Amino acid sequence: xxxxxxxxxxxxxxxxxxxxxxxxxxxxxxxxxxxxxxxxxxxxxxxxxxxxxxxxxxxxxxxxxxxxxxxxxxxxxxxxxxxxxxxxxxxxxxxxxxxxxxxxxxxxxxxxxxxxxxxxxxxxxxxxxxxxxxxxxxxxxxxxxxxxxxxxxxxxxxxxxxxxxxxxxxxxxxxxxxxxxxxxxxxxxxxxxxxxxxxxxxxxxxxxxxxxxxxxxxxxxxxxxxxxxxxxxxxxxxxxxxxxxxxxxxxxxxxxxxxxxxxxxxxxxxxxxxxxxxxxxxxxxxxxxxxxxxxxxxxxx
Numbered sequence: 273x274x275x276x277x278x279x280x281x282x283x284x285x286x287x288x289x290x291x292x293x294x295x296x297x298x299x300x301x302x303x304x305x306x307x308x309x310x311x312x313x314x315x316x317x318x319x320x321x322x323x324x325x326x327x328x329x330x331x332x333x334x335x336x337x338x339x340x341x342x343x344x345x346x347x348x349x350x351x352x353x354x355x356x357x358x359x360x361x362x363x364x365x366x367x368x369x370x371x372x373x374x375x376x377x378x379x380x381x382x383x384x385x386x387x388x389x390x391x392x393x394x395x396x397x398x399x400x401x402x403x404x405x406x407x408x409x410x411x412x413x414x415x416x417x418x419x420x421x422x423x424x425x426x427x428x429x430x431x432x433x434x435x436x437x438x439x440x441x442x443x444x445x446x447x448x449x450x451x452x453x454x455x456x457x458x459x460x461x462x463x464x465x466x467x468x469x470x471x472x473x474x475x476x477x478x479x480x481x482x483x484x485x486x487x488x489x490x491x492x493x494x495x496x497x498x499x500x501x502x503x504x505x506x507x508x509x510x511x512x513x514x515x516x517x518x519x520x521x522x523x524x525x526x527x528x529x530x531x532x533x534x535x536x537x538x539x540x541x542x543x544x545x546x547x548x549x550x551x552x553x554x555x556x557x558x559x560x561x562x563x564x565x566x567x568x569x570x571x572x573x
Contacts, residue, residue, distance in 0.1 A: 274570060275491070280501065285380075289504045291507040297525040301451050302556045307347040309415060309482070311463070313417075315535060316518070318461040321390060321419065321420065321421070321546075321560075322368075322373075322419075322420040323395070323417055323418060323420065324364065324417070324418045325411055325414030325416065325417055325418075326362055326363065326364055326416050326417075326418065326435070327362055327399075327413075327414055327415060327416065328360060328379050328415060328416040329362065330388075331379050331381060332359045332360060332541075334358070336377075336379065338432070338506050338531055339430070339431060339433075339531050339532075339533075340410070340432055340433045340434065340531070340532055340533060340535055341380075341382070341384060341385055341430055341432070341440065341502040341535075342378060342380060342388075342404070342433075342434075342435075342534075343375055343378070343380070343384055344377060344379070344402075344432055345376070345382075346374060346375070346376055346377075346379050346430065347375040347376075348370065348374050348375075349370050349376060350366055350368075350370060353366045353375065354366070356369050356377070356497070357430060357480075361415075363377075363418070364418070367413070368420055372422065372423060373420040373421060373422055373423060373466065374401065374420075374421055374423060374544065375418060375419065375420055375421075376417075376418075376419040376421055376430070377416070377417070377418055377434075378402075378404070378417040378419060378432060379415065379416045380415050380416070380417060380474050381415065383566055384434070384565070384566050385404075385434065386406070386415065387406040387407055387408040387411050387412070387564070388405070388406065388411060388417065388434075388478045389404065389405055389406075389407040389410045389411050389417075390403075390404060390417065391403045391405040391435050391437060392405060392435055393421060393425065394425075394428050395425045395426075397427075398427050398428040398429055399427050399428070399429040399430070399431055400421070400425055400426065400427040400429065400430045400432070401432075401433065402419070402430065402432050402433070402434055403415075403430040403432075403435030403439055403499040404417075404432060404433070404434060404435055405434075405436060406412075406434075406437050406564050406565075407563070414449075421550070425520055429504075429545060431533060433435075433533060433534060433536070434535040434536055435533055435536050436520060436535070436536040436537065436538045438520055438523055438532070440511045440520045440521075440536075441494070441511055442494075442509075442511055443494065445464070445494070445496055445509075446463070447464070448507060448524050449520055449524075449532065449534065451507065452526075453526075454525070455498070455505065455507070455529065457498070457500055457527075459471060459474040459573070460475075460496075460498040461476060462478065464476065464496075465479070465496040465497070465498045466479045466480045466497050466498070466500075466571075467481075467498045467500070468497070468499050468500070468572075469499075469500045470500070470501050470502060471524075477573070479495055480497075480513055480571050480573050482496065483495040483512070484558065484573065486512065487512055487542060489515075490514045490516055491513075492511075492512060493511070493514075494510065494511045494512070495510050496508070496510075497509075497510070497570070497571070503528060504525070504527055504528025504529065505527040505528055506523065506524070506525055506527075506528055507523070507524040507527075508522070508523045508524070509521065509522045509523075509524075509568070510560075510570065517540070517567055518540055518544065519536070519539040519560055520536070520538060520540065521535050521536065521537040521539060522535070522537075522562065522566065523533055523535055523537070525558050527551055533546060536563075537560075537565050537568065538562065538564075538565070539561060539568070540557070540561070540563075541560070541561045541562065542558055542560055542561075543558070543560075543561055543572070544556055544557070544558055544561045545557045545559070547572075555572055555573065556571075556572070556573045557569065557570075557571070557572055558570045558571040558573070
């Protein structure tokens with residue numbers, strides 16, 4: 273009888289332990305899921321979005337937020353929209369249901385941000401990211417967008433950025449967004465980056481030479497360039513796809529400029545020029561070019 277009672281007691285204890293472990297496991301998983309859920313609208317389901325193009329003549333700089341070379345204004349009600357229309361007369365009549373959506377008015381003013389079309393919109397933590405790609409076939413001549421966004425995606429902060437319709441492959445490198453805010457030259461050197469500093473100081477020069485050699489021999493290639501200067505720290509990731517002969521680029525200026533973070537580019541050519549240095553010396557300058565992008569100087573070798 274005593275053995276039976278002991279067996280029952282042990283069984284009850286085991287069941288309670290299992291229940292406790294199960295509860296903690298579910299709680300942990302729920303917490304992890306909650307922290308990593310990213311609500312998004314991307315190129316595959318952009319039909320969920322309403323957006324219209326229009327032309328602006330002047331930008332009301334004092335009543336717009338400037339971020340990543342893009343101007344935007346959030347509108348939450350019809351009254352706000354009508355009030356803003358008094359500043360921007362080219363705004364079309366409002367058709368938004370503000371019970372379900374809010375509006376983002378986006379304006380641009382230079383070649384680096386022309387032909388913009390909404391591509392990927394997602395919320396992460398307390399920030400709404402609005403990715404805009406260049407597509408002259410959809411938006412050939414408008415420099416402003418009225419974008420309706422579901423209120424379920426509304427966040428405390430908004431970050432519009434220049435996007436591309438492809439992801440940069442990261443092999444043996446951390447994704448650029450995972451790099452620490454205080455990223456030192458020593459860390460960059462140890463992480464296999466091509467590092468430059470004022471005064472002509474260069475680390476891992478062989479990585480630049482290897483990248484150019486792979487390009488010249490039609491091999492896929494990746495390089496992370498970290499530049500330290502009096503103007504701040506700039507990080508540039510470049511992936512060359514030999515099969516499609518294109519360059520996918522992400523430039524991170526979060527450590528150098530306010531109101532700038534990550535912007536993405538796609539280039540079709542890598543030009544080489546020779547610069548004369550001193551009496552007998554010379555150096556090669558490699559610049560990325562594309563008809564739809566501004567030129568980007570990449571390497572001095």
